[in-house]
Amino acid sequence: MAGLGFTAAHRRRLREMWRSAGWPCHDALELDLLTAGWLQRHFDAQGRETLRVTDSGLQRLAEARQRHQAAYGEHEALVARVAREMQRAGRIAWRGLSLRAPLLSAPEPPGSEGGRVTWAMAMPDVYSIRHTTVEDYVEPVAHEIKVRRADFLSDLRREAKAAAYLALASQCWYVLRAGIAEPEEVPAAYGVMLADEAGLQVARPAPRRAMRLPLAVWMALARATPVPPAEDHGQAELSDTDGALQPPARATSGPATADSQA
Numbered sequence: 001m002a003g004l005g006f007t008a009a010h011r012r013r014l015r016e017m018w019r020s021a022g023w024p025c026h027d028a029l030e031l032d033l034l035t036a037g038w039l040q041r042h043f044d045a046q047g048r049e050t051l052r053v054t055d056s057g058l059q060r061l062a063e064a065r066q067r068h069q070a071a072y073g074e075h076e077a078l079v080a081r082v083a084r085e086m087q088r089a090g091r092i093a094w095r096g097l098s099l100r101a102p103l104l105s106a107p108e109p110p111g112s113e114g115g116r117v118t119w120a121m122a123m124p125d126v127y128s129i130r131h132t133t134v135e136d137y138v139e140p141v142a143h144e145i146k147v148r149r150a151d152f153l154s155d156l157r158r159e160a161k162a163a164a165y166l167a168l169a170s171q172c173w174y175v176l177r178a179g180i181a182e183p184e185e186v187p188a189a190y191g192v193m194l195a196d197e198a199g200l201q202v203a204r205p206a207p208r209r210a211m212r213l214p215l216a217v218w219m220a221l222a223r224a225t226p227v228p229p230a231e232d233h234g235q236a237e238l239s240d241t242d243g244a245l246q247p248p249a250r251a252t253s254g255p256a257t258a259d260s261q262a
Contacts, residue, residue, distance in 0.1 A: 008150075011064050014038055014057055022050035033057070074147045074177070078195055079125045082143050082175055083227045085200060086128040091141070093128040093227045099220050101164035122164035125175075129213075129221075140213055141206075142169035144190075149180040162187065168217060171206040 013029045017039060024030060024041075030051065033039040038057030042050050053061070079095055086093040099122045124142040132138065142165045146152040152174075155161065165172045166189055174186050178196040183203040186192045191206025 006060060006064070011061070014053060014061055017051055018053045018058070018061065022052055024049055024051050075125075075145060078145050078147060078175065078177065081195070081200070082126045082145060082193075083128075086126060086141070086143075087227065087229055090131050091128040092131055093126055094221065094224050095126060095227055096123060097127045097220060097224055098123050099127070099164075099168055100216055101167040102214065103160070103163050103167060120160045120164040120167075122161065122168055124165060124169075127169070135212060136210075138213060139171070139208075140169045140211070140217075141171045141173065143173045143175050143193075145175045146180065147177040152176065152181050152185075156185075156187070162189070168213075170209045170211045173206050175200065 009029060010032060014033055017033075022042075030039065034041065034051075036056075038054055038060055039051045040054050042052055044050070083093040083095055101120050101122050103118050103120050122142075125145040126143040127140065128143075129138045129140050144155065144165070146155065171191065172189060173191040173193055175193045175195055176186075178194045183192040183194075186204070189207060192203040193200045194203050195201075
């Protein structure tokens, strides 16, 4: 195991064995875990084999849990920081929304109009809209926060998730803990912010597209509770005049060209 490492697959199998009756699968993962001494074979009076997690296996599970908790705490702290920044920019922000996004799948046969629409679930870490009563100025923005490189690379392989974000927001951003990835690794459809102790730095602005929110998104926002403003937040109540100083692209116009990206 020194050469293989303790992968996520090994961790899941070890956790499953700890929670279950221990019936073996006799696959490569169990072979690795038995060889490393993290699982142990047992036989009952009838000769039936079961597997039990050893003390060293429990120690590895505990270490993995501690790392996960540390990463989760760092992730949630960065999510809260991004939400506060959106509020300071005069926006209403939500955390952990579950939204349904319409995706256009393969086109219909020749002679028919349009294509078949499928639905995908999207759960942006931070989702925000402008504080305005003018629908064309809402400018929905999605932020996806990553503090571990493994999670970032896993996200890049989820094409449906990326398509769902683009279907729900006029701007999409990756907010990355500084050092886990380079801006060039992020798809061009996303903007990139790098987070460090000094704050959030825009490494690449997000492309802006004019769009109106679908009714299903408005209904989801109506059922959800936005992030409450901080007690010292002076922009919790902005008028339409304030929100329209630098308006985003109207839904009836072309791509936006304003300087403000976040």
